[in-house]
Amino acid sequence: MNAEILCIGTELLLGNVVNTNATYLSQQLARLGISVYHHSVVGDNAQRLEDALRIAFQRADLVITTGGLGPTYDDLSKETIANYFHRPLVLHQPSLDNLHAFYASRARKITPNNEKQAYQPEGAIVFTNHSGTAPGAAIEDNGKVAIMLPGPPREVKLMFEREVLPYLQKFSNHIIVSRDLQLFGIGESQVETLLKELMMQSTNPTLAPYAKEGEVNLRITASAASAEEGYAMMEPLMEPINQVVGKYIYGIDVPDLQTALVTYLLEHHITVSAAESCTGGLVSKSITDIAGCSDIYPGGVCSYSNEMKMKWLNVQTSTLETHGAVSEETALEMAQGIRFATGSDLAVSTTGIAGPGGGSAEKPVGLVYVAVVGENYQHVEKLNISYGEQTTRAMIRQRAAKNALYQLLQAAKVISQTD
Amino acid sequence: MNAEILCIGTELLLGNVVNTNATYLSQQLARLGISVYHHSVVGDNAQRLEDALRIAFQRADLVITTGGLGPTYDDLSKETIANYFHRPLVLHQPSLDNLHAFYASRARKITPNNEKQAYQPEGAIVFTNHSGTAPGAAIEDNGKVAIMLPGPPREVKLMFEREVLPYLQKFSNHIIVSRDLQLFGIGESQVETLLKELMMQSTNPTLAPYAKEGEVNLRITASAASAEEGYAMMEPLMEPINQVVGKYIYGIDVPDLQTALVTYLLEHHITVSAAESCTGGLVSKSITDIAGCSDIYPGGVCSYSNEMKMKWLNVQTSTLETHGAVSEETALEMAQGIRFATGSDLAVSTTGIAGPGGGSAEKPVGLVYVAVVGENYQHVEKLNISYGEQTTRAMIRQRAAKNALYQLLQAAKVISQTD
Numbered sequence: 001m002n003a004e005i006l007c008i009g010t011e012l013l014l015g016n017v018v019n020t021n022a023t024y025l026s027q028q029l030a031r032l033g034i035s036v037y038h039h040s041v042v043g044d045n046a047q048r049l050e051d052a053l054r055i056a057f058q059r060a061d062l063v064i065t066t067g068g069l070g071p072t073y074d075d076l077s078k079e080t081i082a083n084y085f086h087r088p089l090v091l092h093q094p095s096l097d098n099l100h101a102f103y104a105s106r107a108r109k110i111t112p113n114n115e116k117q118a119y120q121p122e123g124a125i126v127f128t129n130h131s132g133t134a135p136g137a138a139i140e141d142n143g144k145v146a147i148m149l150p151g152p153p154r155e156v157k158l159m160f161e162r163e164v165l166p167y168l169q170k171f172s173n174h175i176i177v178s179r180d181l182q183l184f185g186i187g188e189s190q191v192e193t194l195l196k197e198l199m200m201q202s203t204n205p206t207l208a209p210y211a212k213e214g215e216v217n218l219r220i221t222a223s224a225a226s227a228e229e230g231y232a233m234m235e236p237l238m239e240p241i242n243q244v245v246g247k248y249i250y251g252i253d254v255p256d257l258q259t260a261l262v263t264y265l266l267e268h269h270i271t272v273s274a275a276e277s278c279t280g281g282l283v284s285k286s287i288t289d290i291a292g293c294s295d296i297y298p299g300g301v302c303s304y305s306n307e308m309k310m311k312w313l314n315v316q317t318s319t320l321e322t323h324g325a326v327s328e329e330t331a332l333e334m335a336q337g338i339r340f341a342t343g344s345d346l347a348v349s350t351t352g353i354a355g356p357g358g359g360s361a362e363k364p365v366g367l368v369y370v371a372v373v374g375e376n377y378q379h380v381e382k383l384n385i386s387y388g389e390q391t392t393r394a395m396i397r398q399r400a401a402k403n404a405l406y407q408l409l410q411a412a413k414v415i416s417q418t419d
Numbered sequence: 420m421n422a423e424i425l426c427i428g429t430e431l432l433l434g435n436v437v438n439t440n441a442t443y444l445s446q447q448l449a450r451l452g453i454s455v456y457h458h459s460v461v462g463d464n465a466q467r468l469e470d471a472l473r474i475a476f477q478r479a480d481l482v483i484t485t486g487g488l489g490p491t492y493d494d495l496s497k498e499t500i501a502n503y504f505h506r507p508l509v510l511h512q513p514s515l516d517n518l519h520a521f522y523a524s525r526a527r528k529i530t531p532n533n534e535k536q537a538y539q540p541e542g543a544i545v546f547t548n549h550s551g552t553a554p555g556a557a558i559e560d561n562g563k564v565a566i567m568l569p570g571p572p573r574e575v576k577l578m579f580e581r582e583v584l585p586y587l588q589k590f591s592n593h594i595i596v597s598r599d600l601q602l603f604g605i606g607e608s609q610v611e612t613l614l615k616e617l618m619m620q621s622t623n624p625t626l627a628p629y630a631k632e633g634e635v636n637l638r639i640t641a642s643a644a645s646a647e648e649g650y651a652m653m654e655p656l657m658e659p660i661n662q663v664v665g666k667y668i669y670g671i672d673v674p675d676l677q678t679a680l681v682t683y684l685l686e687h688h689i690t691v692s693a694a695e696s697c698t699g700g701l702v703s704k705s706i707t708d709i710a711g712c713s714d715i716y717p718g719g720v721c722s723y724s725n726e727m728k729m730k731w732l733n734v735q736t737s738t739l740e741t742h743g744a745v746s747e748e749t750a751l752e753m754a755q756g757i758r759f760a761t762g763s764d765l766a767v768s769t770t771g772i773a774g775p776g777g778g779s780a781e782k783p784v785g786l787v788y789v790a791v792v793g794e795n796y797q798h799v800e801k802l803n804i805s806y807g808e809q810t811t812r813a814m815i816r817q818r819a820a821k822n823a824l825y826q827l828l829q830a831a832k833v834i835s836q837t838d
Contacts, residue, residue, distance in 0.1 A: 013455045015445030016629055016638070019438055022460070026434030036432045037467060041441070041458035048456060055474060131809060154809050210435055219435070274721075280707025281700035284721040288699025291775055291812055299727040301720045302693075302703040308718040308761065312731070342727065356710055390550055390573050393710055 001171045002035040004060035006052055008067040008077050009151055010043035021066040021149075021156050028160055032172040033223060034062065044074040053084050057144055062171070067151035069134035071113040077148055078137070082121035085141050089119040092126050095135045102133055127163035131155050138167060145171075177230035178221040181241065183248040184257060184406045188216050194244045198237070205234050207241075214399045215257065218245070250409060257405040262290040262297075264409060268416040270345045272408055274300035275313050275338035277325065278352035278368055282401040298342045303334065313337025324363070326351050328380045331369035339373055346374045346411050348404045352383070354396045366391060368400040372411045376418075381407055420590045421454040423479035425471055427486040427496050428570055429462035440485040440568075440575050447579055451591040452642060453481065463493040472503050476563055481590070486570035488553035490532040496567055497556070501540035504560050508538040511545050514554045521552055546582035550574050557586060564590075593642055596649035600637040600660065602667040603676060603825045607635050613663045617656070624653050626660075633818045634676065637664070669828060676824040681709040681716075683828060687835040689764045691827055693719035694732050694757035696744065697771040697787055701820040717761045722753065732756025743782070745770050747799045750788035758792055765793045765830050767823045771802070773815045785810060787819040791830045795837075800826055 005025050011017045022039045029036050038059065042052045049068075056063045068077030082089050096118035103110045117134050120126050127136035132155040139146045147164060149156050183191065188211035192199070195218075199207045205222035220237055224230035242249070251260040265272060274283045284300040287293050301312045306325055309315040315333040323329040331351050339347030352368025359365035366385040372378070383403060385396045424444050430436045441458045448455050457478065461471045468487075475482045487496030501508050515537035522529045536553050539545050546555035551574040557566045566583060568575050602610065607630035611618070614637075618626045624641035639656055643649035661668070670679040684691060693702045703719040706712050720731045725744055728734040734752040742748040750768050758766030771787025778784035785804040791797070802822060804815045 007458075011627075011629075012442075013445055013458065014449050015442045015447075016627075018442045019458070023431075023434045023437045026432055028434075030433050037462060037464075038471070039426075039432065039438070039458070039460035043456060045456075051478075052457070059470075131807060158809070208430075208435075210430075276700075276703075279704075280712075281695075281703030281705075281719065281721065284695075284700030285698075285704045286700075288721070288723065288816075289813065291773075293699075294723055298724040299721045299731075300700065300723075301731070302700065302707070302718045304707065304713055304719075305717040311760070312718075312720070341730070354710075388550055390577070394708065397707075 001061050002037055002059075003029055003062040003064060004038040004040065004056040005029075005036060006056050006063055006065045007039070007041045008044065008049060008065055009041070010045075010074075012041045012067075013043050020153050021151070024153065024157060025064055025066070025160070028165070029064075030176050032165075032168055033174040033176055034168070034172060044068060044076060046076050046080050049076060049080045050084060053081065053146075061143065062145045062147070064147045064149065066149045066156055069117065069136070069148060069150045071111075071117055071133070078119070078121065081139070081146055081148060085121065085139050085146070087121040087123060087139065090122050092118055092120040092135070095120065095126060098128065098135070099133060125167065127159050127167075129155055130158045130162060136163065138164075174223055174225050175227060175230065176221060176223050177227050178219050179231070179234055180253050181218040181220070181249050182251045182254055182256070182260065183216040183218060183245060184214075184250050184402065186216060186245065186248045187211070191216050191218060191245060191248075195241065198240055198244075202237065205230075205237060207237065214395075214402045216248075218249075250406065257402055257409070258286040258289050261405050261409045261412070262287060262293050264412055264416075265296040266292060268412060269296075270412050270416060271296050271298065271342075272346045272348065272412075273298060273338045273342035273344040274404070275334040275347065275349040276300065276302045277304060277309070277334070277350055278354045279350040279397050279401045279404065280304065280354075282397055283348065283350060283404045286401055286405060298344060300338060300342075309334060309337075312341065314340070326353055326363050326367060326369065328369055328371070328382065331371035331380055332373065332378070335371040335373040346372060346377070346408060346415065348372050348408050350400050350404050352396070352400055354393045354400075355391075356393060366396050368396070368403075370400065370404050370407050372404075372407045374411060374415050377411050377415055379407060379411065420480050421456055421478075422448055422481040422483060423457040423459065423475040424448075424455060425475050425482055425484045426458070426460045427463065427468060427484055428460070429464075429493075431460045431486075432462050439572050440570070443572065443576060444483055444485070444579070447584065448483075449595050451584075451587055452593040452595050453587070453591060463487060463495060465495050465499050468495060468499045469503060472500065472565075480562065481564045481566070483566045483568065485568045485575055488536065488555070488567060488569045490530075490536055490552070497538070497540065500558070500565055500567060504540065504558050504565070506540040506542060506558065509541050511537055511539040511543075511554070514539065514545060517547065517554070518552055544586065546578050546586075548574055549577045549581060555582065557583075593644050594646060594649065595640060595642050596646050597638050597640040598650070598653055599672050600639070600668050601670045601673055601675070601679070602635040602637060602664060603633075603669050603821065605635060605664065605667045606630070610635050610637060610664060614660065617659055617663075621656065624649075624656060626656065633814075633821045635667075637668075669825065676821055676828070677705040677708050680824050680828045680831070681706060681712050683831055683835075684715040685711060687831060688715075689831050689835060690715050690717065690761075691765045691767065691831075692717060692757045692761035692763040693823070694753040694766065694768040695719065695721045696723060696728070696753070696769060697773045698769045698816050698820045698823065699723065699773075701816055702767065702769060702823045705820055705824060717763060719757060719761075728753060728756075731760065733759070745772055745782050745786060745788065747788055747790070747801065750790035750799055751792065751797070754790040754792040765791060765796070765827060765834065767791050767827050769819050769823050771804075771815070771819055773812045773819075774810075775812060785815050787815070787822075789819065789823050789826050791823075791826045793830060793834050796830050796834055798826060798830065
């Protein structure tokens with residue numbers, strides 16, 4: 001079975017909204033082993049939607065649409081698709097009951113416009129909307145399947161997971177499983193160069209690197225009759241991958257560096273704290289992204305001014321005068337200062353020039369020092385962050401913060417192994 | 420002239436990459452007054468690309484492709500499109516020179532594979548790639564125009580701005596201008612309900628609200644012969660909009676709350692600081708997102724543990740014992756504490772339950788206090804942040820941080836007007 005995703009909405013064509021629905025549905029269909037060969041987007045226009053639908057069914061067995069199920073005059077999807085299949089719209093009583101319950105719970109009155117959402121193509125399978133008012137539906141006709149979903153990404157996800165996924169299982173005879181190796185400290189193109197031969201040789205499982213906000217995600221994807229079989233097929237690849245890029249791998253199937261770090265710290269009962277200058281709170285924000293972090297993170301400071309570096313972190317005036325705020329020496333004193341203030345096992349600091357102003361020949365924009373200290377641990381990393389002329393303040397800060405998280409993780413591994 | 424955006428890449432169909440290129444190009448074409456009626460995505464497959472191209476040119480005058488211009492075997496766009504127009508690929512010497520310079524500057528050797536990128540369809544207009552190796556190109560043929568761009572979003576943006584935009588001007592006889600009113604403290608659907616009649620009446624300019632990470636962007640868009648004329652057409656809408664939602668508007672044509680805040684603080688020489696518990700550094704991170712913030716932001720602390728709330732902020736043990744860390748009283752003491760420590764004009768604090776754990780009947784997940792204090796200013800906001808069952812830790816933290824920025828801006832306006 002192969003599928004096309006057809007997203008409906010003028011806001012997509014005006015560039016007001018990014019089409020994350022197409023991405024999400026593609027991921028989900030890949031997991032089911034259903035090939036997606038096309039995405040299409042059309043506006044809220046009946047004729048163009050009908051044409052797009054016809055083209056889609058010429059090349060796909062399954063067409064999933066998103067959008068255009070709302071109550072207003074420009075929501076045309078259901079009418080147009082029902083018409084395409086020559087099905088009248090008929091009242092779906094459970095949907096009407098749901099609508100009444102929805103409005104009653106909000107003490108709002110239902111309008112005839114709203115009631116339109118309870119009408120469905122005759123013979124359709126109706127999907128409940130768990131977070132909005134527009135139900136979804138599936139029509140099966142002559143070997144072709146149309147699935148209509150609402151537009152808001154949250155409604156799409158919830159309806160897909162709870163209603164559509166169980167429905168689609170019957171069309172799937174194999175599944176796609178993947179494993180994500182997370183790398184830090186190496187670029188996507190470098191990973192590709194180092195693993196080129198292995199990537200070319202591997203067809204099932206496949207091997208592909210993806211750049212992701214300063215990290216690289218190396219994805220192994222297998223197509224198999226069962227998840228177990230799929231994961232077993234990946235095993236022979238692990239050894240050659242590890243030989244080439246093993247030292248950059250910080251985690252497998254973890255979403256990001258902060259999750260890997262906080263998980264490790266919780267497992268090993270290691271507390272950390274952060275003193276930030278150029279990252280301005282991003283390291284602290286990243287650590288506290290993860291629920292449960294309060295057991296390993298008492299807190300941190302953003303010492304943006306020199307005064308606060310001295311006051312909170314006991315950075316010496318002489319250090320700032322001799323070496324400047326952006327220096328290895330200041331970074332070390334900041335880390336020592338925050339560790340002393342919080343009593344944490346490990347502490348990290350960042351100080352650098354995030355730009356766009358403030359750089360000099362000696363200390364250019366993108367120069368950042370990251371220091372990590374512990375009782376018997378000390379490490380300073382000097383970074384020159386540059387992605388050419390596209391380098392932005394946000395990129396420098398993000399890369400510096402990721403490096404701080406990575407250095408903390410490395411330090412935690414060292415001290416937990418020597419304990 | 421109407422256009423179709425045709426993005427090429429199997430990674431899009433697998434859901435590994437979000438199609439931000441289609442969004443970006445749609446926005447750019449809207450500005451030029453070129454209507455986009457379709458987006459399409461196909462994989463790296465010559466036959467399906469050729470079919471998609473044929474369909475695209477049946478319904479559009481201009482087709483812009485992205486992707487498939489790289490050096491590897493599955494980069495087929497240029498060959499397929501040249502073939503579609505019956506044009507042979509010929510060596511484009513300036514592109515070859517650029518390629519050699521690119522590799523020389525990186526001390527890398529050029530391979531025959533790479534040289535393939537210097538070949539272009541005969542008679543094509545070639546666009547320089549300012550951040551990668553693959554040049555773009557345009558083919559004009561019989562009233563139809565094909566524009567080929569690379570895949571990486573950064574390369575697309577730079578090439579579009581510097582090369583394609585000047586080229587496309589000749590096809591544009593009117594432009595689209597828009598003005599973004601930024602609202603905080605009101606939901607998208609509420610804005611829509613309040614402005615429904617005005618929205619229905621307005622066809623040029625149009626009026627549309629967009630939800631954006633806890634804020635609402637109300638966009639007025641006019642199509643006119645000149646930018647001046649377009650902006651003048653918007654004027655009559657401002658009065659009725661202000662009457663209905665004026666109190667929620669915090670800025671016009673500013674990208675976000677932190678930019679509005681830091682800009683206002685810099686203009687009025689007001690310094691601020693932040694003491695964060697549940698937002699964990701996100702307020703500090705947001706303020707320091709903006710270049711130049713060091714003039715108004717000495718720093719802040721993330722006092723995640725009670726101990727650090729007492730140590731850094733002088734929150735009283737009795738306050739924590741009597742009212743708890745998540746309380747109006749603690750929020751106020753935190754704000755007063757950070758203002759005292761930094762000597763800032765205004766100070767903000769956040770304390771709350773970001774979840775998913777840690778909630779109780781009395782203090783549920785989503786309960787957050789935001790306090791702002793100044794010399795003669797004091798305000799505490801109690802928030803109950805909930806988006807129903809989809810509410811995440813990230814959403815609660817983000818909404819709380821935005822509220823903190825908004826309360827700071829409100830306070831800054833009050834104190835600057837009473838000074």
